[in-house]
Each structure stands twice: as C-alpha cells, then as structure tokens.
Amino acid sequence: xxxxxxxxxxxxxxxxxxxxxxxxxxxxxxxxxxxxxxxxxxxxxxxxxxxxxxxxxxxxxxxxxxxxxxxxxxxxxxxxxxxxxxxxxxxxxxxxxxxxxxxxxxxxxxxxxxxxxxxxxxxxxxxxxxxxxxxxxxxxxxxxxxxxxxxxxxxxxxxxxxxxxxxxxxxxxxxxxxxxxxxxxxxxxx
Numbered sequence: 577x578x579x580x581x582x583x584x585x586x587x588x589x590x591x592x593x594x595x596x597x598x599x600x601x602x603x604x605x606x607x608x609x610x611x612x613x614x615x616x617x618x619x620x621x622x623x624x625x626x627x628x629x630x631x632x633x634x635x636x637x638x639x640x641x642x643x644x645x646x647x648x649x650x651x652x653x654x655x656x657x658x659x660x661x662x663x664x665x666x667x668x669x670x671x672x673x674x675x676x677x678x679x680x681x682x683x684x685x686x687x688x689x690x691x692x693x694x695x696x697x698x699x700x701x702x703x704x705x706x707x708x709x710x711x712x713x714x715x716x717x718x719x720x721x722x723x724x725x726x727x728x729x730x731x732x733x734x735x736x737x738x739x740x741x742x743x744x745x746x747x748x749x750x751x752x753x754x755x756x757x758x759x760x761x762x763x764x765x766x
Contacts, residue, residue: 613637613709615699619685621692621720626684626699628676630709635679637704642673642713643686644696649673653703662707672702692720 611631619625628639642648648671658668676682688695695718701711 610706610709613701613704613711615639615701615711615714617697617699617714617716619718621688621690621718624686624688624695624697624716624718626676626697628678628682628684628699628701630678630680630704632706632709634705636677637679637709638672638702639676639678639682639684640673640700640702641676641684641686642698646673651675659707659710662710663712664707664710667712669703675702688718688720690721693722694719 613632614627614629616627616629617624618627626639626641628637630637651672653669654671656669659665674684676684686697697716697718698713699711699716700713701709704710
C-alpha cells in the first residue's frame with residue numbers, strides 16, 4: 577500500500593518502483609511554538625483516505641481535496657486577495673474543492689471503480705488562522721487498472737474448457753458420420 581505524508585516542513589521526495597512518496601520531518605517547529613499541520617494520503621482503489629491533522633490548540637484549519645481534474649468553486653474569499661506569508665505566500669486565495677474543516681483531525685475517503693484507470697488525489701491545507709501552517713498541494717496517484725482489461729471477463733480457463741468440449745463434440749459428430757457412411761456403404765454392397 578502506498579502512503580504519502582506531508583507537513584509544512586521541507587519535504588524530501590523519492591521516486592521508486594512503488595510510486596511517488598513524500599515525507600517531512602514532523603518534529604520541526606514553526607516560530608512561536610506553532611507545530612506544523614499535516615495532510616496524509618493513503619489507500620488503494622477501494623478506499624483512498626486523506627487525513628488532516630492539527631497538533632496545535634488553535635484552529636480551525638480548512639483542507640481541500642481535489643480528485644482528478646475536478647473543477648473548483650468560488651467562495652467569499654476567492655479573488656479577494658493573496659497569502660502574504662508561509663508556503664502559499666503570493667498565491668491568490670483561490671477556489672475551493674472538497675472543503676474539509678478540522679480543528680484537530682478530520683478524514684475524507686473516496687472509492688474508485690476497478691478498471692477505471694489511474695486517478696490523482698491532491699490535498700492541501702488551504703486556509704486557517706496561521707498562514708505559516710498552510711500546505712500547498714500534495715499529490716497521490718492510485719492505479720485502478722485498465723478500462724479495457726476490466727471490461728473483459730476472466731475467461732482463460734473457460735476458453736480452454738469450451739475448446740475441449742467443442743473438440744469432443746466435433747470428434748463425436750465425425751465418428752457418427754463415419755459409422756453412418758460405413759453402414760450405408762455395407763448396405764449397398766450386400
């Protein structure tokens with residue numbers, strides 16, 4: 577199972593055979609004793625879960641989850657300014673996606689159909705009382721298999737059995753025809 581964990585601290589990214597993974601040092605403390613807020617994405621095609629965590633005693637924060645190329649929606653802050661500090665400094669407040677409010681911990685779960693291809697799930701901590709605690713988009717991919725492969729039934733054994741039964745039926749029909757023709761030939765001779 578793939579897992580992606582990100583906090584405000586600088587992330588190290590490694591690409592390997594199992595996909596993309598990002599991890600950050602949870603022990604990093606922001607100025608003034610503020611701890612980093614986190615977004616963790618984990619799961620498979622059957623259930624992908626995004627977990628937002630705020631270890632501080634203030635909040636709430638507002639997470640966003642975006643699935644594939646989902647369109648965002650405007651809210652009362654969209655277009656009203658930009659962030660002045662933290663990892664989102666210089667970015668517009670922007671649109672919202674699947675808005676998850678959390679004071680301490682919140683989870684969001686989504687399932688995909690088998691055979692629906694590869695999906696991208698992105699999470700961020702979009703807004704909150706401390707701009708230094710916000711997190712820009714963290715990306716996670718889940719492969720649910722190929723559309724064409726899912727549309728075809730698993731017929732490997734069925735084809736072999738079907739061909740075997742068909743061959744036996746053809747052989748039996750051929751033998752019956754030979755016996756009938758042989759019987760006709762003998763009756764013409766005798």
